[in-house]
Amino acid sequence: MVKVILFDLDGTLLPMDTDAFINTYLSKLAPSVAEIVDPDRFVKALLTGTEAMIRSKDREKTNEQVFEEAFLPLIELKKEAIWPALDHFYDNVFPTFSYLSKPSPLSRKIVEEAGNQGYRLAVATNPLFPRTAIHHRLQWADVADIPFDLVTVYEESTYTKPHAEYYMEICSRLDVRPEDCIMVGNDIQEDMVASEIGMKTFLVEGYVIDRGEPHYRIDDRGTLEALFRKLQRKEGIFAEK
Template identity: 40%
Template sequence: MFKGIFFDLDGTLLPLDLAEMMNSYFRALTIKLSPLVEPVSFMEALMAGVEKMLYNDGRGTNEQVFMEAFFRRLDRDPRQLLPVFDEFYINEYRELGRHVVPRAEARRALDLAAASGAKVVLATNPVFPRLAVEARLEWAGLAGSPFTAITSYENSSFCKPNPGYYLEILQATGLQGPDCLMVGNDSKEDLVAAELGLSTFLLEDFLIDRGSAYKPTWRGSWEELLKVLGG
């Protein structure tokens, strides 16, 4: 039915409250960097970098615009801090998801999507490095899943809800919007894929409903999603 099936991660394949996870993330990262950077200055620089990613217009990768804004604000040597970031994502960050209970339905959905012959894409908002995305896949019990593409801040030049984010995926995978399905739990960030012709499924577990100009093609529970996928 679909040549491409895109899945959001946080609140979709990964059963967690995004706001709660982000608070834990910011707290843990600030503690990790505190021996090197004053916490208030660090958070100000971090949020400046995140804002640049969220409003990136394609002039560079999200990683590039983040680093530019972050280090301009902090005025520190990247060679001193970047190895500490990597160490954090390999160690402390992985511990943040130790209480997450994976959903069997998420694995089933990926299996059905792959069995259909579709290209399966992890379409998570690319404000994190690949190391962090892989850690969250581990929390979800989905490490090693055969995704055709995984978005991260290294390979993306836009963020949701900019339609350019979805266009970039389509171009990278050789897919056309009308041949694809986007599955997510955020009405603003995920349903905008319809602007490029994608069908959409709004998953109501961990629903984030901030309003949208687009109505989902389908909406409902995991059970209803699995039916759409042929299960």
């Protein structure tokens, strides 16, 4: 019996063009630290650190630790020399990017309906960002006050999407089996890979990301409207078994 619903954030609970968002994010972040480090050097180091997190399968290190170990040597600075500027950016500049998202009132309705039906709730967003940045995006989606059982952030997670280990880590932290979970997301590779460990999957249409290969099992699919309707009516993968 399904006990937990995992929700992706960007492109799912928070409709947005992810590429446009990332481009704006990088174009604003680099200049904000220009007095500390050359912007071009900073961006290269940031991307290298991000790639290191994506590749890492070191269960002994959080994504934050992996990022720092790859990022800081490339800019030749100690953490305390640049982190205050990054914290200021995430606290004060990052929130202004809300215009790049297209929040839907259905997102809150879906999460609340799932909670009312007794499902445990998790936000399974790729933990490549600090907790502050993820919290801002939860606010944009109007679900920040929802009592989620888990929100994956880079300070606490040790794996990222599209690794199956990311989903296994979530199961371990929630003390559930993969077959007790439904993963709801818009990314055919990063989200639907959850099916490989036995999770059921729902592909949210509208901002689908598909890199072509590999392809994974999709148990159900539809727009946010269809997701809400099926959840309300207990249809499709939400049907009571």
